[in-house]
Amino acid sequence: MNSLFSINSVFTKDVINDLVLNKNNKSFDYAVNKYIRNPQDKTIKTILCELYSLMGDNYRNEYYYVNSLLNKLLDGIYSVNTCTALSQLRVADHIADLVTINGEGIVYEIKSNLDNLERLNDQLSDYYKVFSKVCVLSYEENRKSIEKRLKALGEMGNSVGIYILSEDGKIFSKKTSKKPESYNKNLDSYCMFKILRKKEYENILMNTYGHLPNVKPVFYFKECYKMFEKIPLLEAQSKVLEELKKRNKISKERFDVIPKEIKSIIYFSDKLRNSDNYMFMERKFGG
Amino acid sequence: MYFPYIRGRQYDLIALRELIKNNLVSDRIFPIIEPVRESSTLLNTVETFNQNNKKIGIVINPEVGEIQHNYEYTVSFVGDNIYPAIIVDNSAKETLDFLKERGWKENQIIAVLKKVDYVKDYDDIFGIEPPLYTLFNDERSIRRCVKHGKIILGDRFNKQERNADYEDIPDEIFSDDHLFYQEEGCEGFGDYSIVGYNYDESGFAPKAVAIHVVYFDDDKILRVHHFVSDNNFGIEDLAGKYYEAVSKLIDWYQNTYNGESTYGLSALINSYNDGVFPGLATVKKLSIMHHIELMDHYLKERS
Numbered sequence: 001m002n003s004l005f006s007i008n009s010v011f012t013k014d015v016i017n018d019l020v021l022n023k024n025n026k027s028f029d030y031a032v033n034k035y036i037r038n039p040q041d042k043t044i045k046t047i048l049c050e051l052y053s054l055m056g057d058n059y060r061n062e063y064y065y066v067n068s069l070l071n072k073l074l075d076g077i078y079s080v081n082t083c084t085a086l087s088q089l090r091v092a093d094h095i096a097d098l099v100t101i102n103g104e105g106i107v108y109e110i111k112s113n114l115d116n117l118e119r120l121n122d123q124l125s126d127y128y129k130v131f132s133k134v135c136v137l138s139y140e141e142n143r144k145s146i147e148k149r150l151k152a153l154g155e156m157g158n159s160v161g162i163y164i165l166s167e168d169g170k171i172f173s174k175k176t177s178k179k180p181e182s183y184n185k186n187l188d189s190y191c192m193f194k195i196l197r198k199k200e201y202e203n204i205l206m207n208t209y210g211h212l213p214n215v216k217p218v219f220y221f222k223e224c225y226k227m228f229e230k231i232p233l234l235e236a237q238s239k240v241l242e243e244l245k246k247r248n249k250i251s252k253e254r255f256d257v258i259p260k261e262i263k264s265i266i267y268f269s270d271k272l273r274n275s276d277n278y279m280f281m282e283r284k285f286g287g
Numbered sequence: 288m289y290f291p292y293i294r295g296r297q298y299d300l301i302a303l304r305e306l307i308k309n310n311l312v313s314d315r316i317f318p319i320i321e322p323v324r325e326s327s328t329l330l331n332t333v334e335t336f337n338q339n340n341k342k343i344g345i346v347i348n349p350e351v352g353e354i355q356h357n358y359e360y361t362v363s364f365v366g367d368n369i370y371p372a373i374i375v376d377n378s379a380k381e382t383l384d385f386l387k388e389r390g391w392k393e394n395q396i397i398a399v400l401k402k403v404d405y406v407k408d409y410d411d412i413f414g415i416e417p418p419l420y421t422l423f424n425d426e427r428s429i430r431r432c433v434k435h436g437k438i439i440l441g442d443r444f445n446k447q448e449r450n451a452d453y454e455d456i457p458d459e460i461f462s463d464d465h466l467f468y469q470e471e472g473c474e475g476f477g478d479y480s481i482v483g484y485n486y487d488e489s490g491f492a493p494k495a496v497a498i499h500v501v502y503f504d505d506d507k508i509l510r511v512h513h514f515v516s517d518n519n520f521g522i523e524d525l526a527g528k529y530y531e532a533v534s535k536l537i538d539w540y541q542n543t544y545n546g547e548s549t550y551g552l553s554a555l556i557n558s559y560n561d562g563v564f565p566g567l568a569t570v571k572k573l574s575i576m577h578h579i580e581l582m583d584h585y586l587k588e589r590s
Binding site: 090093194215216217218219220221222 | 520521522523524526527529530561562563564
């Protein structure tokens with residue numbers, strides 16, 4: 001398993017940034033020389049494709065799961081025009097791997113075969129403080145262990161969706177999927193508020209009350225929260241989702257041309273999302 | 288003399304620059320800067336010292352940061368009031384050669400000897416022609432070999448892993464070097480202020496705010512008080528947490544502190560009165576400025 005560890009560093013912002021700028025990148029060079037035969041004559045596109053396949057066949061890490069999920073959701077089930085995805089979103093004391101927002105918010109917690117299930121229940125409970133639908137995306141052999149853990153969460157556990165990334169890369173097949181159900185009993189005003197950036201909560205307050213607190217800067221956050229807290233929970237959630245949906249904006253045209261192997265790297269990077277220079281893909285590794 | 292040893296982070300340099308610009312320190316303060324990256328702030332800090340005829344040392348061979356072997360860059364700053372400094376480690380010999388090629392003599396150079404492993408190198412390099420000053424780590428094996436221009440250099444800041452941890456020991460000793468350096472045959476003393484020796488550029492989202500303020504106790508020992516925020520579980524509302532920490536500072540200042548007012552301390556107090564959060568980097572800057580200004584007052588009184 002560990003022998004493919006160096007592939008981890010290839011599918012990252014840093015590597016792609018360097019490739020775009022035609023700069024040398026040690027992690028990339030190391031992985032290429034280790035796993036690719038005759039790299040000199042191959043294009044970057046071919047190399048990334050091969051490395052991605054290698055990952056899919058032998059080393060399905062979190063990146064592979066996130067990227068597969070993003071491709072399916074934003075390039076199949078939904079469209080970027082109506083759906084926004086967020087990654088590594090801090091929710092209460094945990095960090096959600098992937099969240100989609102399109103009218104409703106759904107959290108996807110990824111458990112690859114490199115992860116353990118120790119913290120699963122704590123993570124899921126925290127996600128329910130802000131979102132009503134939560135799922136776990138994992139591999140078939142893990143299903144029973146996951147279901148067992150979820151039992152300890154009672155009604156909350158029953159609501160959790162389960163999706164399986166199959167050998168051939170399917171995720172939403174009806175046979176293996178359990179759709180998430182809405183669970184609102186854990187919603188927490190403060191956790192919702194903490195997710196928002198300053199502009200976002202100001203938008204909500206202006207929208208709801210027509211004004212913002214008039215206090216010294218050190219008291220501003222607390223006063224804004226006092227106003228936010230008065231909004232009924234589900235209404236507050238809806239407004240929060242509306243603001244989150246505005247993040248990571250990208251046009252369908254731009255999104256469609258991103259090579260699938262690096263779709264999520266580009267999509268989740270503010271810098272890369274706004275440039276559409278894929279010429280580097282046609283460059284030969286040997287220069 | 289007091290030798291604050293400052294790594295070239297932006298706001299730490301700005302602290303030095305503003306001390307000079309606002310005329311807050313005398314020639315009793317002789318900062319040593321260890322550059323960690325190329326920066327325009329470094330340039331204008333050095334220029335400020337030059338323009339005001341104030342002395343400063345620049346480490347030519349930094350042991351941390353991004354420019355550890357870029358002697359061309361570091362040496363570009365040295366000149367009349369700007370003395371080259373050499374950290375005595377594996378690169379000391381080549382650094383000295385580099386400087387000598389450019390006309391510098393040993394007695395115009397400041398040596399920094401931090402590790403006992405390099406005592407022999409120090410002897411080899413500076414045994415015949417001693418440097419202007421030697422800042423040395425106060426250990427017996429090192430002390431023995433430094434004969435002239437002795438400056439004790441100590442890491443006096445008890446750094447914690449996380450800001451919240453300072454709550455456990457809100458008040459502790461910082462340094463008494465200033466009380467004993469002369470009787471130990473030294474011309475001065477130095478430290479890494481309230482930043483500490485460890486160099487860590489990793490980004491983080493702090494959960495707590497901690498403000499470190501030094502002061503003299505009744506026996507003239509320098510102590511440090513840590514003012515820490517209360518709500519330290521999440522990363523939100525840094526401004527609110529700052530207010531919690533600085534409120535404690537105000538309380539202590541009004542009821543306990545009986546030292547001088549300094550520029551740095553006044554600025555922190557003003558931020559409380561205005562209800563403004565100046566940013567963590569500025570808070571660190573002001574704490575460093577307070578420390579250095581306080582040391583200058585102390586040395587002035589003693590002379």
